[in-house]
Amino acid sequence: MSGIKSSRDRIFDFINITLLTFLMVITLYPFLYVIFASLSDPSRIMAYPGLLYKPLGFSLGAYKAVIKNPNIFTGYVNTCFLVTVGVAVNITMTALGAYFLSRKNVLWGKVVMFFIVFTMFFNGGLIPLYFTVKGLRLDNSLCALILPTAINTFNLIIMRTAFMAIPDSIEESAKIDGAGHLLILFRIIVPLAMPTIAVMILFYGVGHWNAWFQAMIFLQNRELFPLQLILREILLMNDSFQMAMGANVGDQEMISETIKYAVIIVATLPILCLYPFLQKYFVKGVMVGSLKE
Structure with missing residues (x-):
């Protein structure tokens, strides 16, 4: 049947989706990092050297300033x-x-x-x-x-x-x-x-x-x-x-x-x-x- 994908098509779709997902993540993450850092506690963000996956604490002091x-x-x-x-x-x-x-x-x-x-x-x-x-x-x-x-x-x-x-x-x-x-x-x-x-x-x-x-x-x-x-x-x-x-x-x-x-x-x-x-x-x-x- 024409609606059934071949193994080559499925492999291509998998590679395509994986590659596009990877590109989306590396494109979106810097923006998310800035959001998380802006909402984080200043003392904790200064002492944290790694990647951010969520705000470290919560503070709106930066936005108020x-x-x-x-x-x-x-x-x-x-x-x-x-x-x-x-x-x-x-x-x-x-x-x-x-x-x-x-x-x-x-x-x-x-x-x-x-x-x-x-x-x-x-x-x-x-x-x-x-x-x-x-x-x-x-x-x-x-x-x-x-x-x-x-x-x-x-x-x-x-x-x-x-x-x-x-x-x-x-x-x-x-x-x-x-x-x-x-x-x-x-x-x-x-x-x-x-x-x-x-x-x-x-x-x-x-x-x-x-x-x-x-x-x-x-x-x-x-x-x-x-x-x-x-x-x-x-x-x-x-x-x-x-x-x-x-x-x-x-x-x-x-x-x-x-x-x-x-x-x-x-x-x-x-x-x-x-x-x-x-x-x-x-x-x-x-x-x-x-x-x-």
């Missing part, structure tokens, strides 16, 4: 602004560029596409970017983290390919009814390409949420620092020790260690909660954007 830190709240506000406004700008500009490049009768379309792809392999570097942003007077503003990277070339190519996969007859019917290019794009093309758009939202959103390098270069005002730059200071510049100043002198070092783990969870958890809502579009969107050129 994180919540009391005003820089964390300010970083959250700035990062949420970057994600919402930045993703809106990214999707709008990428959709406009992809629609233009996906038209079959565009003058010099292939030449323009060549120069766009060229930027994936060659760029001016950091110093020209800095002087460009400074010359446009965007430095020390959140616009410096949004406008220079408004379009990602890789995402533009994926969205262009997805737009090209939409049948021409739909666009022709809309033109007969009197629809213009903007109406066709935002009322017809974008809804039909929503799986790809959802993937682009995820890509751009994660990029803005994790961005810290450009913020470190272009921002001098601490009130504008995004969350990841605050996280960097806490992890690398011993700001966690300052956050633990309310404790006894002997306990400050221990509490500051658990604060580092708590900050990682606070900075990572929101973007992880977003992924399940977009995961169902992920595979479909990428495949739609990669099948037709």
Whole structure:
């Protein structure tokens, strides 16, 4: 019977499941370790050298110190602004560029596409970017983290390919009814390409949420620092020790260690909660954007 698996198929399934389970464990465990460490008793976690399979004791002192830190709240506000406004700008500009490049009768379309792809392999570097942003007077503003990277070339190519996969007859019917290019794009093309758009939202959103390098270069005002730059200071510049100043002198070092783990969870958890809502579009969107050129 066709429903009965052969011994080779069963061996393959066993090896496949074992390998994927192993990859899942080694990928998930570092995150679980950080969760367990952030909830552990500071004195016990400092004295424990091995792997963690559960919290050592239970303490929310690290999370209380994180919540009391005003820089964390300010970083959250700035990062949420970057994600919402930045993703809106990214999707709008990428959709406009992809629609233009996906038209079959565009003058010099292939030449323009060549120069766009060229930027994936060659760029001016950091110093020209800095002087460009400074010359446009965007430095020390959140616009410096949004406008220079408004379009990602890789995402533009994926969205262009997805737009090209939409049948021409739909666009022709809309033109007969009197629809213009903007109406066709935002009322017809974008809804039909929503799986790809959802993937682009995820890509751009994660990029803005994790961005810290450009913020470190272009921002001098601490009130504008995004969350990841605050996280960097806490992890690398011993700001966690300052956050633990309310404790006894002997306990400050221990509490500051658990604060580092708590900050990682606070900075990572929101973007992880977003992924399940977009995961169902992920595979479909990428495949739609990669099948037709």
